[in-house]
Amino acid sequence: DQQVKQNSPSLSVQEGRISILNCDYTNSMFDYFLWYKKYPAEGPTFLISISSIKDKNEDGRFTVFLNKSAKHLSLHIVPSQPGDSAVYFCAAETNNNNDMRFGAGTRLTVKP
């Protein structure tokens, strides 16, 4: 039972354009959502998060949008850079992080 789903296994965009990565969840108890970035042969690293009381959080080129009614969140990267090429994991947690669930990941490729 995958409670967090990333339905696009891969995404390719041109450098300078916007990258939009999507994530859906089913558990209404999730109250905190995170995006992790993973390079090959490395562990995931935290990128950006959003609380369920907000609908948008921005950090530089990265913005996460949350639509609670649709149980959907998205990560926007503007402008995309070749160094952004990585696998991006969406994650969701309740007020106890030991319930954190991850999506399967989306591989982003940014072409020069």
Next chain:
Amino acid sequence: NAGVTQTPKFQVLKTGQSMTLQCAQDMNHEYMSWYRQDPGMGLRLIHYSVGAGITDQGEVPNGYNVSRSTTEDFPLRLLSAAPSQTSVYFCASSPGPRGETQYFGPGTRLLVL
């Protein structure tokens, strides 16, 4: 400051063999966790610890044991390896319960034949 270290990086086991995946952190974090990553599944929590001497099961604990005798170390034991345990294993630590403070190790790739 090494962060979270994991050994070995890669291991091949035969079905039924036992082994221990090592994880250590030098950040004095109370929380430590083990995840496995399988194709199409994302990361799934195996076991976690909220402090020395305290461990608990995560989403997929069967076939694995853990202990936490020190703050720094959190080994994961496979008592009798099975092909279904072929995966990439990540250890993580954090100072608190929220995932945004979680630091991951580089992973151990395990192949069980």
